[in-house]
Amino acid sequence: MILALGLAACALAASAPAQAPEIPEAWPDGAKGWPRPDWMELTAKRLDKAREARPPGPEIALLHAKATDLLERARRSTDNRFRFERLIAAVNSLLDAADRVAWARKVERTPQDKDFWGAGFVLQGCYFRVRQAEYFATLTEDNKSEQYVTLARSLYQQGRGAYDAREYQRARLLGDASSLIVFSLECIAQATIPDPHIYR
């Protein structure tokens, strides 16, 4: 009887259809905390909130528009976990950049004595990141990817202007925003990989 039960179990196991691998419940916990499995909804909510909260400006409007497009692409890419994750990361990065730009608008524009070196290092790194954006832009399947590059470059230039005006906090925020846009572009470029064979 035991033998019969065993054979039956084996037969059931062999005849059962192959299940798709489950989406992990949590993404690896990065430095900034990656979205949870419900990140689609969370990101959409964040975008809506940002649209409502932020005063409209050309850069922020463009960032929100791009984030909306990317979120839509992410929605269509749920079957590819890697692409999906990269696009959501890009959206969040753009929203972070929009936050920095909005913050920079609010910062008092008076010369400062503090953060001379810190802002300088941020802008130095930003300079190279903006140059990397040109390369990443060539890899995206977006024919308007140049807008990212232009915006990143523009924010970098504004940051440089603020640095020259000794507005170090504003310079750092604009530089951060520029680098975040480049990171977003990098994520979009990585999302074009059709079938990443290794994922850690």
Add this chain to the structure above:
Amino acid sequence: MRFPAPVSFRAQAFIIGAASLAVVALAALIVRDVVFTTEAKLLGDALRRCETACRELASQVRERAAYAGDPLEQLPRQALEISLKGISSTVLQAFPGIKGGMYLPAEDAVSGYAYPTAEEEPEARPGLSGMETDFIRTLAARAGAADAMVSGSDWENRDLIVGAAVRSGGMVLWTLRRVPVLRYPLIGTHRWWLIALGFSTLLGVGGIVSIWYRLHSGVRSIQKGLRRLEDDFSFRLPSVRGDLGRVARDINLMAERRMALEQKLRQQDRLAALGKVVSGVAHEVRNPLNSIKLTLQLLERRLKKGVAASTEVAECLEEIDRLDLIVGRLLAFGRPVMTHRHVQDIAPVVSQAVKMVHEPMQKKEVRIDLDLPRGELRADVDAPQIVQVLINLLLNAIDASPREGVVTVRAEAEGGRVSIRVADGGSRIPDEVRPHVFDAYYTTKENGSGLGLAVSREIVANHGGSLQFESEDPGTTFILTLPEERGASDAA
């Protein structure tokens, strides 16, 4: 400060050859030193640039991490390479010729990106040679252990690989550069110049040796010729090419001129001698002739008076005999002397000569001290002729000696020769007379013929010997030197 000059051609050629080789060796050492120094400088420069590029690469990776929540090493390989390619595209473009990338120790995977020059199209993924991959692994292992930037170098064929690596999270960032070593391209591009240099060096040394050899052989040939010319003035130096040939020709020309000059001088001497002979003969002949003339005039007067004249006839006959003697001596001086030499003891010869001058010796009360060595003193001589020579010398010595004076005759052997010294105690021969002592028909005596010493020297010369004199105040010594054996004079 004066340095001693090298005397021989060999030394000079050696110094020049050594100096030439030293110059070439010094030049080679300088070139080698310049090449090696430049290589070291290039290597150091490349190493510094690799370290700077690696540092910048790490800085950019950190910069990226500041805005991204995903550690690079957790991305799929393709995504990771997109990120790193973007980073390296900005960093390595500022470092032409430097390859850079990452190494994942967990997977032992190496990825590389390079932008050889800013002008050229960037090479997205340059191939890494096996040597380069091994070098990166070594550097990565060192960087992982040291947790700091490390650098190093290694050889691959004729290139030197220098590189730097630094750990960044779970991966190692690396840069490397190939440094072409100067010596090989230098040898490659200047091969023909180096061959030409070596060839010209060999040619130079060969030329120096050749010049030395030709100079050496030419000078030796001239030296030998000059030595032979001393004995045989008709000899001429062999013709040699080049400058030494001109020297040889000049020496030959000089010899020709000297020969011609000597012939001319000989002719002049002969003429002068003939003049002396003629004047001597005239002087010698005139006296008996005057005497005969006077006697014949007296005889004529006496015959007219009818007085017997046998005395005058006898005087004439005596003068005619004297004339005959003079002519005989003249003939004897002119004809070649035939010698009948053989090796014999010289003491009896000397003794015989001394006996022959016994009468004039007694007349002047001169004593002869004979100093002959014990044992035989042998010489290759014609005894009657040497006796004649010794008689001449002894008679001159007796004439020159004061009354009751002493004439010393000493014979001895020295250096394969026998010397006989005849010394008198007379006055010194005046300086103006000395050059003419052996001249024929030159005499300072009232009744001398001037032929004694001339004939004596001729006889001695025919024996291969010599006749010389030393004259001091008081006394004159005539030294007769004869060879002990026939041919000894030739050998000497």
